[in-house]
Amino acid sequence: MNEVLMKVQDLSKHFTIETNFLGKPLSVLKAVDEVSFTIKKGEAFGLVGESGCGKTTLGKILVDLYSPTSGKIFFEGKELSALNKKQRRSYCKDIQMIFQDPYASLNPRMTIGDIIAEPIIINNLLPPSEVEERVIYLLNCVGLARHQRNRYPHEFSGGQRQRVGIARALAVEPKLIVCDEPVSALDVSIQAQVLNLLDDLKAEFGLTYLFIAHGLNVVKHISDRVGVMYLGKLMEIAPKRELYANPLNPYTQALLSAIPIINPEKKKERIILKGDVPSPINPPSGCRFCSRCFKELDRCKLNAPALREVSPDHWVACHLYD
Amino acid sequence: MLLEVKNLRTEFKLKRGTVTAVDDISFTIDKGEILAIVGESGSGKSVTSLSIMGLLQKPGRVAGGEINFKSQDLNKMSQKELQKIRGNQISMIFQEPMTSLNPVWRIKDQIMENIMTHMNISKKDALARTVEMLDTVGIPSPAERANDYPHQMSGGMRQRVMTAMALSCDPELLIADEPTTALDVTIQAQILELLYRMREKFNMAVLLITHDLGVVSEAADRVIVMYCGKIVEEADVKSLFAQPLHPYTVGLLKSIPQIDDESDERLYMIKGMVPNPLNMPSGCSFSDRCDSCMDRCTKEVPKLQEINGHKVRCFLYEAKEGELNVK
Amino acid sequence: MPKDISTSSDKNSIQAAEYVEKPESQLKEMWATLRQNKAAVVGLFIIGMLTLIAVTVWVSELIGVQILPYDPNYSDMSKSFIWPNAEHWFGTDQLGRDMFSRILDGTKISLFVGVAAVAISLSIGVLLGSIAGYRGGRTDAFIMRVMDVMLAIPSILLAIAFMAALGKGLDKAVIAIGLVSIPEYARIVRGSILSVKENDYVQAAKVIGNGDSRIIFKHILPNIISLIVVRATLGVSSAVLDTAALGFLGLGVQPPFAEWGDMLGRARGFIFTAPYTLIFPGIAITITVLAFNLFGDGLRDALDPKSRIK
Numbered sequence: 001m002n003e004v005l006m007k008v009q010d011l012s013k014h015f016t017i018e019t020n021f022l023g024k025p026l027s028v029l030k031a032v033d034e035v036s037f038t039i040k041k042g043e044a045f046g047l048v049g050e051s052g053c054g055k056t057t058l059g060k061i062l063v064d065l066y067s068p069t070s071g072k073i074f075f076e077g078k079e080l081s082a083l084n085k086k087q088r089r090s091y092c093k094d095i096q097m098i099f100q101d102p103y104a105s106l107n108p109r110m111t112i113g114d115i116i117a118e119p120i121i122i123n124n125l126l127p128p129s130e131v132e133e134r135v136i137y138l139l140n141c142v143g144l145a146r147h148q149r150n151r152y153p154h155e156f157s158g159g160q161r162q163r164v165g166i167a168r169a170l171a172v173e174p175k176l177i178v179c180d181e182p183v184s185a186l187d188v189s190i191q192a193q194v195l196n197l198l199d200d201l202k203a204e205f206g207l208t209y210l211f212i213a214h215g216l217n218v219v220k221h222i223s224d225r226v227g228v229m230y231l232g233k234l235m236e237i238a239p240k241r242e243l244y245a246n247p248l249n250p251y252t253q254a255l256l257s258a259i260p261i262i263n264p265e266k267k268k269e270r271i272i273l274k275g276d277v278p279s280p281i282n283p284p285s286g287c288r289f290c291s292r293c294f295k296e297l298d299r300c301k302l303n304a305p306a307l308r309e310v311s312p313d314h315w316v317a318c319h320l321y322d
Numbered sequence: 323m324l325l326e327v328k329n330l331r332t333e334f335k336l337k338r339g340t341v342t343a344v345d346d347i348s349f350t351i352d353k354g355e356i357l358a359i360v361g362e363s364g365s366g367k368s369v370t371s372l373s374i375m376g377l378l379q380k381p382g383r384v385a386g387g388e389i390n391f392k393s394q395d396l397n398k399m400s401q402k403e404l405q406k407i408r409g410n411q412i413s414m415i416f417q418e419p420m421t422s423l424n425p426v427w428r429i430k431d432q433i434m435e436n437i438m439t440h441m442n443i444s445k446k447d448a449l450a451r452t453v454e455m456l457d458t459v460g461i462p463s464p465a466e467r468a469n470d471y472p473h474q475m476s477g478g479m480r481q482r483v484m485t486a487m488a489l490s491c492d493p494e495l496l497i498a499d500e501p502t503t504a505l506d507v508t509i510q511a512q513i514l515e516l517l518y519r520m521r522e523k524f525n526m527a528v529l530l531i532t533h534d535l536g537v538v539s540e541a542a543d544r545v546i547v548m549y550c551g552k553i554v555e556e557a558d559v560k561s562l563f564a565q566p567l568h569p570y571t572v573g574l575l576k577s578i579p580q581i582d583d584e585s586d587e588r589l590y591m592i593k594g595m596v597p598n599p600l601n602m603p604s605g606c607s608f609s610d611r612c613d614s615c616m617d618r619c620t621k622e623v624p625k626l627q628e629i630n631g632h633k634v635r636c637f638l639y640e641a642k643e644g645e646l647n648v649k
Numbered sequence: 650m651p652k653d654i655s656t657s658s659d660k661n662s663i664q665a666a667e668y669v670e671k672p673e674s675q676l677k678e679m680w681a682t683l684r685q686n687k688a689a690v691v692g693l694f695i696i697g698m699l700t701l702i703a704v705t706v707w708v709s710e711l712i713g714v715q716i717l718p719y720d721p722n723y724s725d726m727s728k729s730f731i732w733p734n735a736e737h738w739f740g741t742d743q744l745g746r747d748m749f750s751r752i753l754d755g756t757k758i759s760l761f762v763g764v765a766a767v768a769i770s771l772s773i774g775v776l777l778g779s780i781a782g783y784r785g786g787r788t789d790a791f792i793m794r795v796m797d798v799m800l801a802i803p804s805i806l807l808a809i810a811f812m813a814a815l816g817k818g819l820d821k822a823v824i825a826i827g828l829v830s831i832p833e834y835a836r837i838v839r840g841s842i843l844s845v846k847e848n849d850y851v852q853a854a855k856v857i858g859n860g861d862s863r864i865i866f867k868h869i870l871p872n873i874i875s876l877i878v879v880r881a882t883l884g885v886s887s888a889v890l891d892t893a894a895l896g897f898l899g900l901g902v903q904p905p906f907a908e909w910g911d912m913l914g915r916a917r918g919f920i921f922t923a924p925y926t927l928i929f930p931g932i933a934i935t936i937t938v939l940a941f942n943l944f945g946d947g948l949r950d951a952l953d954p955k956s957r958i959k
Contacts, residue, residue, distance in 0.1 A: 050506035051477075063856045092858040105849035109871040119857035157595050165853070172857065187362040187596070188533060189611075192577035192589040199588065214506065221579035221589065244581070258511040259581050260536030264559045272515055273508045275462070276476040 003041040004074075005176060005208050006062070010034045011071030013057055017281060029281045031057040033232040034071070036307065039176065044202065044209040046223030046240065048216055048255070050277055054232040055212045056100075059178040062210065063097045064088055075176075093123055096169035100181035102161035106153040112164045113139070113149035119171045138167040141204075142197060159190035163197065170201065178210045183218060195222060216259050220244055225313075228252045231280050231288040234307055238314040248316040251289045287319065295320060324527050325351040325374070325495055330387035332366070332373045341599040343369040343382065345551035351495065354525040356517075358542035358559075360532055364596050366551040367531045371497045374529075375414055376404045391495070410440035413488035415481070417500035423472040423480055429456075430468035433487045440491045455486040458523075459516055478509035482516070489520060496520075499531045514541050535578060539563055547571050550597065550607040553626055556633040567634040569612045606636070614638055682951040689947020695940035703757040719747035721754040722905040730923050739929045742912070743919060748926065751907035752933050758908045759937060762823050762892040762901075763885040769827025771881050774834025779865055781835065782842030793839065796832035804829045805894055812900045819908075822901040826891045830884060837880055841873040875952030882945035886938040893934050909934050 012033050018026040032054040039045045049055045060066045062073065064080075073080045080091060099105035106115055117135050120126055126134055136146050142163040153161055162182060169177050179198065183191040199222065201207060213219045219226055220240055227237040228249065236249040247253045254271040273292045278284055284291045290300040297319050307317040332344035344366040351357045361367040372378050374389050376396060389396040391412065396404065408414075416422045424432060433452040437443070443451070449468075456464035459482040472480055481501065488496055498517065502510035518541060521528055530542060538545055538559065545562045547555040547570065555568040566572045576590035594611040597603055603610040609619040618637050626635040683689055709716045719737075724744035733740040739748035781792040799807065811825035845851065846869065854868045895901035896910025897917075904911070909930040916926035 050508060060852075065852055065855060089858055092856060097853070097856045099849040099853060101849055105853050107850040107854070107868050107872070118854075118859075122863070123858050159595060168853065168857065188535070188574055189362060189577060189592040190595060192579075192591045195579070196588055196591055216507070217579045217581045220581060221583075241584070254508060256581070258507045260510075260514075260534070260540040261582065262535050262539050262563060262575065262578060262580065264539045264563050270511060270515075272511055276478050276509065277506070 004038050005041040005076060006039040006210075007072075007074040008038070008062075009036050009072040009074070011036070011058070011061065011073065012069045013054070013061055013066055014069045027281050030232050030283065031280060032061065032068075035229075035232075035234050037227055037234060037237055039208060039210060040225075041175075042206060042208055043224040044211050044222050046219035046226040047210060047212045047229060048214060048219050048226060049229035050214060050255075052231070052277055052280060053229040054280070055229050056180055058229070059097065059180050059210060059212050062176075063095050063178055064092065065097075093125075093172045094175045095178065096172060096174035096176070097178040097180060098162075098165050098169050098182045101185050102158050102165055103185070105165050106161055108153055111150045111152055112144070112156070115153075115164060116167045116171055119168060123172055125172060134171070138170055141170065141201065142167045143193075157190075158186050159193060162186060162194055166194075166197065166201070170205065173205070174207070176208045176210065178212070180212045181214065182211075184213065184215060191218070198222065216244075216256065228255065231277065231283050233288050233304075234315075234317065235289065236314075236316045236318075237307070238316075242314055246314075248310065248314070248321060249289075249318045250293050250295045250320070254292075254294070287317075323350050324353050324355075324392065325529075326388070326390040327370075327374065328388040328390065330370065330373060330389065331385045332369050332378065333383060333385040335381045335383075336600075339600045342385075343551050343599070344373060346387070347548075347551075347553050348387075349546055349553070349556065351527045351529060353494070353527055354521060356521060356528040356530055356541055356543045357546065358530040358532060358538040358544070359546045359548055360535060360538050361548035362533055362596060364550065364599065365548040367533075367548050368499055369551075370548075371414070371499050371529065371531050375408060375412065375497060376401070377414075406440070409436055409488075409493075410491045411493055412495045412497065413491065413493040414497040414499065415484045415488045415501050417503050422484060425472050427471070428468070429470050429472065429475075429483055433468075433483070433490055436487055437490050451490065452486075455490050456483070458489070458520075459483075459486040460512070461486070477505055478512060481505060481509075481513055485513070485516060485520070489524070489526075492524060493526060495527045495529065497529045497531070500533070501530070502537060503532070503534070510537070517541060535574065547574075550599070550602065552607065552635065553633070554608065554635045556626075558631070561632055565632075567629075567632065567639060568608075568636050569614050569638070570608050573611075573613075679951045683947050686947040686950060688943045689951075692940045692943030692945075692947065695936060696944055699756050699760060699937060699940070702753055703760045706754055706757050717747075717750040717753055719750045721746060721750040721907050724905075730919070730926075732923070733925055740923070740925045742916060742926050743923075748929055751912060752909070752929055754907040755909045755912065755930070755933065756937075758819065758902060758906065759889050759892060759934075762819070762826065763888040763937075763941075765823045766826040766830070766888040766891070767881050767884045769824065770830040770834055770884065771877070773827075774831045775838050775870075775877060777831065778835035778838025779842060779870070782839035783846065783861065783865055783869070789839070792835065796835050799829070799832045800836075805891065808891060808895060809898070809900060812895065817900060817903060819902045819906070822892060822895050826888050826895070829891070830887070833884070834877070834880065837876060838873065841876055842869055845869050845872050875949070878952065879945050879949040882941055882948055886941035886945070889934065889937050889941070 013031045015029040015031055016025040017029050020026055035058060047055045047058065057066060061068050068081060071081065075091065075094065080088060106112070113135050116138050117131050120131050120134060135149065139146060139149060144160065144163055153164065156164070182198065183194050186194060195218065198209070202209060209222070211219060211222050223240050225237065226240050226243050228235045228251065230251050236243065236247070236252045243252065244256065247256055254273050257269070257271040271294065275292050278291055286301040287293070287304055290296050293300065300319055305317045305319045307315050309315050310321045328348050330344055330347050331342065334341040334343055347370065349357070359367045359370060369382065373384050374396065378384065384397055387397070391407065396407070430449065430452050433455065434448045437448045437451055438445070453464045453468055456468055461467050461479065461482055475483065502513050505513060514537065517528060520526060532538060542559045544558050545556065546553050547568065549570050555562065555566070555571050562571070566575055573590065573592040577592060579589060592611055597607065597610060603620065605620040605622055606624055609615045612619065616637060624635050624637050626633050627639070629639060705716065724746050726745050728741050728745035729743050731737050731741040737747050737749065739752060741747055777792050781789040808825040808829045811828055812821060815821040815824060851864060851868050854864050859868070892901055892908070893910025893913065896908045897914035899914060902908035902911050912930040913927055919926055
């Protein structure tokens with residue numbers, strides 16, 4: 001499990017919000033700002049952060065829905081970011097995505113069978129005579145039945161639709177699946193079903209996940225390593241047990257302490273952060289978190305801390321550990 | 323007793339049949355108490371709160387039961403009488419802080435309007451109270467921020483404004499319908515803490531509607547678990563989490579990944595999904611998903627019975643002289 | 650209320666069921682919903698009748714059989730201005746032509762112009778709107794500014810300007826009316842593409858390797874087709890009105906061909922002496938426009954899956 005599947009180097013995505021009449025950018029939203037990490041083959045890499053931290057943007061860059069402003073992406077040693085559009089598209093077979101909202105991610109005018117067959121057909125993966133058999137196989141894999149093949153998405157519940165979305169991603173036999181909040185739109189009793197399904201499929205097909213979520217308990221359950229994002233920056237990366245037991249970055253500490261614990265007897269000491277997440281259009285200079293940090297140092301305002309390995313496999317971006 | 327809901331029944335008349343969204347539920351809230359109603363989509367928890375507020379939209383209607391607020395039946399009141407109580411003695415905060423504020427009005431205008439409708443005070447006093455309320459809910463430099471429009475504020479700020487507006491007339495009961503669902507976890511912690519503080523300060527009762535058991539465990543005094551329009555379990559928060567009785571509650575608690583769980587075991591799953599409200603299983607509505615389903619469960623509907631102050635609707639438990647008897 | 654009311658089936662029955670269900674027919678559902686709407690059914694019935702009349706008249710003309718009571722273009726000055734009677738149901742006009750025959754004959758032209766003009770504006774408008782909406786950026790800005798300029802000029806004025814450039818005649822009227830309403834279609838299509846484009850399923854289509862044109866035709870257009878169809882139906886009625894207006898101004902169909910607007914225009918001098926020469930073409934225009942509007946409104950409901958009846 002130590003082979004690197006994907007390596008991301010100084011990846012940035014900036015959106016221009018306003019330009020002057022000559023087309024020169026006036027204000028820029030730094031959704032993802034010089035992020036680096038690696039995903040190992042066969043692992044589930046969790047990415048947590050609050051809304052607007054850029055985790056979804058990052059996931060969408062990896063599946064080529066956005067092109068990065070700068071930085072490099074390597075997949076199995078090949079630099080994806082250097083490929084042209086056509087070459088890049090051939091990699092969609094290897095990197096797939098599961099979307100957050102099962103109500104919006106399926107074309108309402110297509111039957112679920114056609115939705116699952118489409119990636120096989122357009123990528124010419126199987127001769128036409130074998131496509132149908134494969135569709136039925138995939139439906140069974142995700143716990144749906146053959147007779148439902150010709151139904152439309154609106155006839156299904158959220159959990160079932162998410163299963164269709166998973167089957168669509170599996171259809172091209174990808175190596176990496178970017179799971180963008182795959183359970184946050186589902187009911188609690190259905191979340192466990194989908195999480196278990198994802199776990200099973202990972203073992204069965206030897207998949208690697210980039211698991212994006214805001215629910216820290218969900219990420220902890222499914223991931224091997226976890227990265228914490230805040231305002232477009234990676235704040236901390238560590239194996240999950242290490243991160244949850246020994247969070248170093250004050251933001252990670254606050255985030256962990258804010259999760260409600262399902263045990264009313266165990267009232268824990270809570271770090272209530274002051275204020276709101278600042279706008280990513282005008283992020284604080286220096287460390288992005290310094291406006292809300294409770295352990296702020298003088299230099300935090302001046303320069304941004306780099307992500308450094310402070311103990312084996314535990315990376316943190318914070319001046320407290322310089 | 324501040325609010326007493328007695329045998330409330332709410333129906334939706336659809337073209338394809340009548341859906342009983344809230345099926346004969348009864349509960350009470352005392353002064354200063356936080357009562358949580360938990361349930362998944364379709365459980366009827368939000369419909370319950372809308373029924374209490376008289377805000378049901380067609381084709382929904384309250385088909386039976388009483389909603390006694392300080393011994394007055396809200397259900398029998400005219401819309402005009404209700405309006406006097408709504409926003410004054412009972413107020414409400416909603417899930418979507420983005421859409422529940424009017425985008426073309428300043429923050430202060432919206433709060434002041436609410437204050438001046440219900441309290442007989444001058445404009446100047448209303449403004450002073452607005453600023454005071456914004457300060458209470460933790461909005462920095464409230465006097466300046468009162469002049470903002472909703473779009474100039476973040477989600478957490480807007481939920482605070484909503485809370486300030488809801489609290490501006492010293493309500494005795496606050497109905498909070500998924501107040502933190504749309505918010506990030508660090509902001510959720512702020513809002514929950516705020517609710518808690520407000521309760522202490524004003525001795526206000528809160529009816530907290532949520533799907534998040536974590537929020538319940540953090541904030542509530544007493545919990546009602548709803549499934550398919552019925553109350554399946556009711557207990558004080560400690561005994562509910564320490565000893566859940568109904569298989570649905572047990573399953574829900576087991577199926578949530580715990581942050582302090584160090585094992586990598588598979589999650590427990592409640593099989594199947596919430597039944598179609600037009601096609602409910604006979605007998606207990608949870609019978610088709612229940613691991614402990616017996617013959618009897620598919621034939622009879624179990625009654626809600628009380629065992630040592632812990633109410634549960636399940637044939638696994640039989641109350642005998644106040645003793646808990648597990649079959 | 651729960652977000653979805655789906656048929657739940659338990660796992661055992663899923664395993665047992667080896668058959669594959671037939672896809673539900675979207676057309677059948679649409680028809681069921683449309684039938685509930687009385688006004689739309691009336692509209693559809695009238696449209697059917699008008700089409701029948703138009704086709705019959707056209708075919709009989711082709712094979713040289715006269716099925717109209719009189720030759721619509723045969724004038725007999727000795728019979729001018731006869732009030733409606735048993736022989737001439739709608740009376741005769743200033744040139745002694747039978748009004749009833751002329752009105753039936755006019756159906757052919759009005760419907761043809763309506764449909765042909767919509768076909769022109771629809772095809773060009775959808776194409777431009779799709780490109781603008783999907784591409785965005787400068788292409789979008791350029792296309793939409795041209796459309797804005799066209800919209801800024803009153804459509805009938807613009808049509809007259811086109812006619813002035815193209816010359817008189819039925820074919821030119823069709824082209825002018827078609828060109829004038831391009832911006833309406835382009836705007837609708839662009840707007841809906843912009844909103845549909847943001848849907849996750851369009852993004853998902855990109856992720857699984859779809860090319861741009863397949864995304865537009867397979868994933869975006871089918872989801873806005875209902876809007877386009879409804880607009881096109883309503884568009885026929887405004888095209889009929891525009892033709893009539895051009896005819897009234899003497900720019901459309903040239904005599905002696907019968908066209909309702911042209912008939913109105915030529916009869917306006919006799920409003921007090923022979924009002925029926927205005928009333929009947931007026932009623933014909935009103936009925937046609939109304940029928941298409943009623944049908945279009947019903948269609949809008951029928952094509953919206955949310956308001957459909959199962």
